[in-house]
Amino acid sequence: xxxxxxxxxxxxxxxxxxxxxxxxxxxxxxxxxxxxxxxxxxxxxxxxxxxxxxxxxxxxxxxxxxxxxxxxxxxxxxxxxxxxxxxxxxxxxxxxxxxxxxxxxxxxxxxxxxxxxxxxxxxxxxxxxxxxxxxxxxxxxxxxxxxxxxxxxxxxxxxxxxxxxxxxxxxxxxxxxxxxxxxxxxxxxxxxxxxxxxxxxxxxxxxxxxxxxxxxxxxxxxxxxxxxxxxxxxxxxxxxxxxxxxxxxxxxxxxxxxxxxxxxxxxxxxxxxxxxxxxxxxxxxxxxxxxxxxxxxxxxxxxxxxxxxxxxxxxxxxxxxxxxxxxxxxxxxxxxxxxxxxxxxxxxxxxxxxxxxxxxxxxxxxxxxxxxxxxxxxxxxxxxxxxxxxxxxxxxxxxxxxxxxxxxxxxxxxxxxxxxxxxxxxxxxxxxxxxxxxxxxxxxxxxxxxxxxxxxxx
Amino acid sequence: xxxxxxxxxxxxxxxxxxxxxxxxxxxxxxxxxxxxxxxxxxxxxxxxxxxxxxxxxxxxxxxxxxxxxxxxxxxxxxxxxxxxxxxxxxxxxxxxxxxxxxxxxxxxxxxxxxxxxxxxxxxxxxxxxxxxxxxxxxxxxxxxxxxxxxxxxxxxxxxxxxxxxxxxxxxxxxxxxxxxxxxxxxxxxxxxxxxxxxxxxxxxxxxxxxxxxxxxxxxxxxxxxxxxxxxxxxxxxxxxxxxxxxxxxxxxxxxxxxxxxxxxxxxxxxxxxxxxxxxxxxxxxxxxxxxxxxxxxxxxxxxxxxxxxxxxxxxxxxxxxxxxxxxxxxxxxxxxxxxxxxxxxxxxxxxxxxxxxxxxxxxxxxxxxxxxxxxxxxxxxxxxxxxxxxxxxxxxxxxxxxxxxxxxxxxxxxxxxxxxxxxxxxxxxxxxxxxxxxxxxxxxxxxxxxxxxxxxxxxxxxxxxxxxxxxxxxxxxxxxxxxxxxxxx
Numbered sequence: 001x002x003x004x005x006x007x008x009x010x011x012x013x014x015x016x017x018x019x020x021x022x023x024x025x026x027x028x029x030x031x032x033x034x035x036x037x038x039x040x041x042x043x044x045x046x047x048x049x050x051x052x053x054x055x056x057x058x059x060x061x062x063x064x065x066x067x068x069x070x071x072x073x074x075x076x077x078x079x080x081x082x083x084x085x086x087x088x089x090x091x092x093x094x095x096x097x098x099x100x101x102x103x104x105x106x107x108x109x110x111x112x113x114x115x116x117x118x119x120x121x122x123x124x125x126x127x128x129x130x131x132x133x134x135x136x137x138x139x140x141x142x143x144x145x146x147x148x149x150x151x152x153x154x155x156x157x158x159x160x161x162x163x164x165x166x167x168x169x170x171x172x173x174x175x176x177x178x179x180x181x182x183x184x185x186x187x188x189x190x191x192x193x194x195x196x197x198x199x200x201x202x203x204x205x206x207x208x209x210x211x212x213x214x215x216x217x218x219x220x221x222x223x224x225x226x227x228x229x230x231x232x233x234x235x236x237x238x239x240x241x242x243x244x245x246x247x248x249x250x251x252x253x254x255x256x257x258x259x260x261x262x263x264x265x266x267x268x269x270x271x272x273x274x275x276x277x278x279x280x281x282x283x284x285x286x287x288x289x290x291x292x293x294x295x296x297x298x299x300x301x302x303x304x305x306x307x308x309x310x311x312x313x314x315x316x317x318x319x320x321x322x323x324x325x326x327x328x329x330x331x332x333x334x335x336x337x338x339x340x341x342x343x344x345x346x347x348x349x350x351x352x353x354x355x356x357x358x359x360x361x362x363x364x365x366x367x368x369x370x371x372x373x374x375x376x377x378x379x380x381x382x383x384x385x386x387x388x389x390x391x392x393x394x395x396x397x398x399x400x401x402x403x404x405x406x407x408x409x410x411x412x413x414x415x416x417x418x419x420x421x422x423x424x425x426x427x428x429x430x431x432x433x434x435x436x437x438x439x440x441x442x443x444x445x446x447x448x449x450x451x452x453x454x455x456x457x458x
Numbered sequence: 459x460x461x462x463x464x465x466x467x468x469x470x471x472x473x474x475x476x477x478x479x480x481x482x483x484x485x486x487x488x489x490x491x492x493x494x495x496x497x498x499x500x501x502x503x504x505x506x507x508x509x510x511x512x513x514x515x516x517x518x519x520x521x522x523x524x525x526x527x528x529x530x531x532x533x534x535x536x537x538x539x540x541x542x543x544x545x546x547x548x549x550x551x552x553x554x555x556x557x558x559x560x561x562x563x564x565x566x567x568x569x570x571x572x573x574x575x576x577x578x579x580x581x582x583x584x585x586x587x588x589x590x591x592x593x594x595x596x597x598x599x600x601x602x603x604x605x606x607x608x609x610x611x612x613x614x615x616x617x618x619x620x621x622x623x624x625x626x627x628x629x630x631x632x633x634x635x636x637x638x639x640x641x642x643x644x645x646x647x648x649x650x651x652x653x654x655x656x657x658x659x660x661x662x663x664x665x666x667x668x669x670x671x672x673x674x675x676x677x678x679x680x681x682x683x684x685x686x687x688x689x690x691x692x693x694x695x696x697x698x699x700x701x702x703x704x705x706x707x708x709x710x711x712x713x714x715x716x717x718x719x720x721x722x723x724x725x726x727x728x729x730x731x732x733x734x735x736x737x738x739x740x741x742x743x744x745x746x747x748x749x750x751x752x753x754x755x756x757x758x759x760x761x762x763x764x765x766x767x768x769x770x771x772x773x774x775x776x777x778x779x780x781x782x783x784x785x786x787x788x789x790x791x792x793x794x795x796x797x798x799x800x801x802x803x804x805x806x807x808x809x810x811x812x813x814x815x816x817x818x819x820x821x822x823x824x825x826x827x828x829x830x831x832x833x834x835x836x837x838x839x840x841x842x843x844x845x846x847x848x849x850x851x852x853x854x855x856x857x858x859x860x861x862x863x864x865x866x867x868x869x870x871x872x873x874x875x876x877x878x879x880x881x882x883x884x885x886x887x888x889x890x891x892x893x894x895x896x897x898x899x900x901x902x903x904x905x906x907x908x909x910x911x912x913x914x915x916x917x918x919x920x921x922x923x924x925x926x927x928x929x930x931x932x933x934x935x936x937x938x939x940x941x942x943x944x945x946x947x
Contacts, residue, residue, distance in 0.1 A: 281943045295519070317647070321516035322917060326866075331786075335650045335745060385834065407834040431834040458828040 014070030018137060020064045027056030028126055030117060043431055052104035053095050060092035075275075076136050086133035093123035114120040116299060135263040139190035167280070167289030173203065173266040176288060177259050180252050181206075184241055201267040221260035230256065251285040293379055294402050294426070295327065296355055302326040303351045316343040320420060327378075329357035334341055334407040338366055345372050361407070364388055371396035374420060379403055384408035385431065391417045398423040409433040415441035422448040471776035507731050515643045516917025521947070522840040525640065525912060526779045526790045528823060530815075531621065531664035532797035535866050536874035537895050538812055541608050542580040542589040545893040546851055550575030554852045558896055561826065565615050565868040566856045567734015568798065573894070574853035577808045577864055586885030593816040596824035602885040603827055603836070604946050606879045609889025609898030610845050612905050614867040617798070620783070620846035621654035621666035623905050625791075626674065631666075632676040633870055634674035634925075636909060637681065637789035639934045642673075642680045642925075643918055647786030648851060655787050656682040660818070661793030668796025671791055675927040679731040679738070684793055685778070687770035691750040695743055703718040710736050749781050763825040780829055783839050792818055800854050802937045808864045827878050840880025840915050842908075848873020851894045872898045875908070880915045888945055903942055910939035915946070 029051035038045040067088065071081055098118055101111040134143065144152060163179065164170045181189075181200040188195040198210030209215045215226040222228075229240040230248050241247060248256075259265075262273045270288065283289045302325070311318050317331040317340060328351060332340060340363065348355075352375050361383045370393035373382075379400050389411040397403075397419040406427060414436035421430065427449055432442065433456050442454050531547040537543060554571050578591035584601040595605075614620035619629035626633040647651030656671045664670055671682030685691040697706050714733050719767045721729040752760060752774060753767055760766070764773040779790045797815055798806060800885060805811045813907070830836040849866035872891045878884065890900040910920040913934065920939055924931035 163785075278944055322516050322519055331647065333648060333650070333786075334646070383834065405837070409833060429837070430833075431832070433832045455832060455834065457832045 007072075007254060010072050013066055016068035016134060017063060017070045018133075020066060021133060023058035024056045024063060024092065024095070024127060025130060027052050027059060028091075028122060031056060031098070032123060034117065038413065046105060048434070050099055053099040053102060057092055057095035057099055060088070060095055064089055064092060075188075075195040075197070075334055077194065080132050080135055080140070080192050084129055084136060086130040087125045087132065091122055091129055094122045094125065095208070098122060118250070133271050135192045137193075139187060140192045141190070163287075165284065165287050165289070168269075168271055170270045172259060172262075173348050175198075176255060176270065176283065176286060180248065180256065180286070182251070184246060184248050187245065188241070194331060207264075216260055216264050218264050219261060221257040224260050224339050227257055227260060235433065249285070251282040254282050255279070255286065294378075294404070295321075298327060298378060300354050300378075302327050302329065303354050303399060307350045310347050314347050316344075316348055318351070320412040327356045328354045329359070330355050331359035332363055334362040336363075339363075341374075342369060345369055349375055352376050353378055355379060359383040360383045360387065362387070367393060373397060374399040376400065377402070380426075381405040383407040384411070391420075394420045400424060402426050404428045405430075407431040409435060413437065416446075418445050422447055425449070427452050429453045429455065431455045466809075469681065481575060515653070517919045517922060517925075518917050520915065520917030521838070522879070522915040523838040523927040524783050524786075524788050524790070525637075525840045525842065525880070525916070526783060526792070526826070527637070528776075528792045528794070528819075528841065529621070529624070529664065530797045530819070530841040530843070530845040531660065531793050532617065532799075533620075533847045533849065533873070534797040534873070535799060535808060535812060537576050537593050537609070537849060537851060537866070538808055539593060539816070540589070540606050540876070541872075541891055541895050542591075542689075543576060543851070543893060543895045546573065546895060547575035548892065551571040558852075564616070564850065566854055566937040567850065567852060567867045568855060568858045570648070571778075571850075571852035571855045572779045573851060574864060574866060577812075578905045579665040582657055584885060586887075588885065588887060593813060594820045598877070600824050600827045602720075603831065604875055604876045604884060605882050606876045606887045607889055607903050607942075607945070608872070608874045608887055608891055609871045609900065610844065610848070610875050610905075611898055611902055611904045612870045612873075615847060615870050617665040617846060617868075618667070620868075621664050621670050624846050624908075625666065625670045626672075627906065631669040631672075631934050632674055633932070634676040634680070634934075635669075635671050635791075636912065636934060637671060637682050638673040638676050638680040639792050639923070640789050640913070640916060640918075642676045643923055644788055644916065646788050648745075650741045651782070651785055651787050652683040652742070652751065653788040654680065654682045654791070655782055655789075656791045656793070657687075657778055658793045658795070659687070659770055659775050660793070660815075662795045664793045664795060665819065667739075669789075670793075675729055675932070676925060677731045679734045682789075685746070685750060687774060688768055691746050692742065695739065697743065697747055699884070707740065708745075709807050710740050714855055741837045744858045745785075749785055750778060752777050752781070755781075759829070762829065771822075772819050773822040773825075776826040780833075780835070783835060784833070799849070799865050800856065800867065801861040801863040802856065804863060806863070806865060808866065810863070829878060836879035838880060840882065840912065841878045842875065842912065844875025867919065869896075871896060872902075877945070882915070882945050883947055885944070901942075901944070904938065906935045906939035907942055910935050911942045911945065914941040 007432065031049050034045045034049045034052060037043070038049070054440070066086070068425060071085070089146070100109075101115055101118070103296035113417060115196075125394070131143075142156070144155060144157060161174065164175050180267075185200045185451070187193075189198045189200040191199060191201060196210040196212070198215060207214070207216060209225075212225065215224060217223040229238055231253050232239040234247055239247075241363070244289075258279050260407070264272070270283065308318060311330075315332065315336045317333065318328055321327045321329050330348065349372065355376050356378055358373070358376065358379060358381070365384075365387055367390065370389065373379075374396045380402055382397070382403060384398070385407045386409070389408055391413050392412055394417040401424075403424050404426050406421075406424065406429070409431045412432070412435070415438055418437065418441045421427065422445065428451065430445075433452060442456065446452065448456060537546065549692055550573060552573050554573055556862065557571075559570065576591070578593045580591050581598070582587045582588065583598040588601040588603050588604075588606065590598040590601060601620075612620055612623060613625050614629050622631055622633075623629045625635045627636070637656075642654030644653075654671070658664075668684070671684070673681035674680075686693065689697050697703065714736055717729050717733050721733075742799055755765075755777060760777065763777045765771065765777045766774070772792070775792050779792060782790050794815075794884050797812075799808050799812050800806050801808065803811075805814075826835065827841060830841070848869040848871070850869040852867065853859055854865045856865040872895060888901060889898055889903060891897060892899050913920040914922065920933060920935045920941075922932050926932075
């Protein structure tokens with residue numbers, strides 16, 4: 001018997017409650033469905049109904065025993081547990097009663113009269129017990145967690161707050177820590193379950209701690225029980241989350257450490273705390289702080305396959321910038337013997353809104369065609385180095401408002417282009433090696449666009 | 459015909475229409491169930507050349523589009539180049555403490571070796587104040603564009619397995635190299651050149667041999683193509699006398715036609731690889747001699763690298779590497795052999811041999827970074843420089859004897875590499891070693907972490923990039939590897 005002594009035998013059997021409890025639900029609903037069917041179709045299903053009630057009552061009885069075993073571990077909301085327990089017991093007794101009534105059909109008058117009422121009662125009890133059981137297992141917020149806001153307000157829940165992901169605006173608890181707790185901890189540490197008497201659903205409960213005292217030592221993550229538990233070895237008996245639930249990621253534990261070390265504030269903004277590059281990287285991992293770049297802000301329709309094929313047939317290399325993007329990068333190989341013509345460029349421009357990266361380096365481009373590139377309204381990177389671009393051509397590119405990267409090295413352009421470059425307001429990096437742009441021209445450009453990085457020969 | 463094919467054939471002969479009808483009842487039900495559960499369970503994973511869709515890669519927006527990997531075969535000493543340890547100087551000549559030797563295995567050190575102080579002087583350079591030794595005067599000019607990782611560590615203390623671990627993610631041969639993985643996933647940016655090219659200098663091939671740029675179980679068209687430094691860059695790439703390009707074209711078309719019907723019959727993916735290779739070889743007849751001809755570079759560029767035409771030098775290879783990435787080659791792998799400074803001869807001494815080797819690579823590698831930068835290529839080209847492991851803070855005492863010259867043994871616990879461009883921060887040092895450079899004590903980076911980081915810069919999630927082979931999914935990083943995010947812009 002040592003086998004049983006070492007393990008918690010009550011818990012071993014108790015865990016089967018959640019599985020077995022679905023049998024009485026099924027049987028009793030089956031009995032009710034049969035009853036309605038018999039009524040409507042005028043057929044005799046009495047035997048089937050009585051057996052269904054018996055099966056429901058018996059499996060309900062076993063579920064009650066297992067349920068009591070499970071509850072002996074504690075950690076459940078007393079009120080919810082009581083409701084669940086007593087509705088369950090009443091329901092099972094009613095099912096027995098219904099079985100006896102059905103067996104002794106038409107013999108006792110009061111039984112015949114109360115039968116429909118008892119049917120309604122058993123179904124009601126079934127739903128009440130079932131719902132409370134669900135709340136005990138998953139937490140009371142589980143059912144309506146993803147309900148639309150009107151339904152949430154109807155039942156008195158807080159409307160969902162849209163998570164702020166902008167680093168400057170995000171709140172450290174609401175937008176960083178609370179979502180981690182919700183995702184990884186609160187299945188067990190909620191007001192209905194509260195394992196170890198610990199709730200992690202709201203600031204007061206978090207600071208109050210659990211049955212072994214406080215879980216957060218303000219300003220000292222290493223001394224905090226909460227931090228210790230989630231950073232133990234996953235095989236350790238005290239590791240959290242337990243029962244094979246998804247552990248916290250390394251980034252999540254680092255953020256919790258940072259939050260506690262910073263004094264575990266609940267109402268401060270992320271930026272009000274001490275932020276290292278590493279913390280910022282971890283915040284990015286949980287979705288905070290990524291200022292959308294222009295490319296990320298683009299939400300464009302996918303370009304038709306026929307257009308892509310037509311562009312490829314003209315000798316362009318064209319492909320999405322990532323595996324699932326609708327944005328495109330385009331290149332034209334200098335190995336390609338046929339030069340780019342107006343007709344070819346016309347075909348390319350059919351996809352003009354989606355082209356964000358363009359590489360026309362080392363190819364001869366007719367002067368007259370360059371103004372057409374100005375139509376690529378969403379172009380972010382343009383490589384047009386070692387070609388025959390002139391000041392006149394650069395003028396035509398000045399309409400590219402979103403251009404961040406421009407490589408024009410090795411082109412016969414002069415200081416006359418500096419004025420055109422200044423119109424590229426998004427420009428961050430420009431390559432001017434082997435051009436006629438002088439030191440003074442570069443200085444002028446730097447003065448006008450002070451964030452721009454000008455790279456010359458080294 | 460081999461045994462497997464023969465058994466398949468017998469099985470097919472045995473199976474009749476009756477068998478088919480009998481199995482239909484369960485078989486079709488199974489198919490229906492599989493399609494209900496999701497088509498990916500029905501058709502298995504995509505692992506053939508045809509069904510692999512490179513359009514799904516990169517997984518996210520890449521910082522780097524291509525890689526130049528400068529592998530210093532033989533493993534340079536970090537203590538003479540990047541990892542400045544004044545404390546070690548103070549211990550110079552003293553017996554190594556037992557605590558550093560217990561439970562350790564070295565390739566050559568026996569008994570109790572003496573500690574060996576750094577053999578070069580160090581100074582701080584650049585705005586970042588990075589320590590670099592006198593041995594690398596040109597490199598000290600580019601420190602602000604470079605991230606030095608001082609806490610690299612590996613599992614292998616012999617050259618061949620350590621090189622394989624670095625290049626293929628496994629110390630045993632047979633896995634695809636990182637360049638093969640990358641070209642398999644991302645393809646080439648230039649259909650006229652192979653996506654993965656290899657250039658070797660320093661006198662010998664690396665100890666791991668050609669496995670270090672093999673394709674393993676990936677289709678063989680993704681293996682690295684090695685170029686020679688003199689004569690034909692690729693053996694037999696030029697047409698023999700009397701064979702015109704037209705005739706060559708016609709004969710290749712005929713061969714491909716035969717291969718295609720062969721593929722239809724046997725469905726072997728390697729046939730497709732062969733067709734692709736013939737087509738590539740034909741294109742390379744024009745593109746390779748052109749791209750490999752450094753006389754097309756202006757004089758001042760050749761001088762910048764220290765390249766001289768016709769030499770099998772690291773300088774030439776660095777210049778070629780730039781020319782190749784300029785043409786859209788995805789992965790350029792350089793090996794420079796001869797860094798194994800044990801101190802058993804003048805050529806393998808820290809004071810003489812290492813200086814010579816540094817002289818061979820210093821100017822070209824600095825020129826490469828500068829040249830990529832002025833052309834705007836450094837933004838999306840990742841340059842990685844390093845050996846397969848590090849060297850001990852102790853002086854080697856092979857056979858328990860005092861060696862004729864100063865040398866160091868192989869060391870797995872800590873060594874330095876550097877990276878530049880491709881979305882890696884410039885002017886930083888990452889990771890720390892203890893005061894004698896024996897162990898990494900902060901932010902250690904394993905070989906698999908480096909591989910994960912390189913793939914990450916190319917827009918590839920190393921955990922999702924798998925290839926199904928012999929019943930299981932393989933990754934470059936196997937079940938390891940964490941992206942070193944602190945290194946990234």
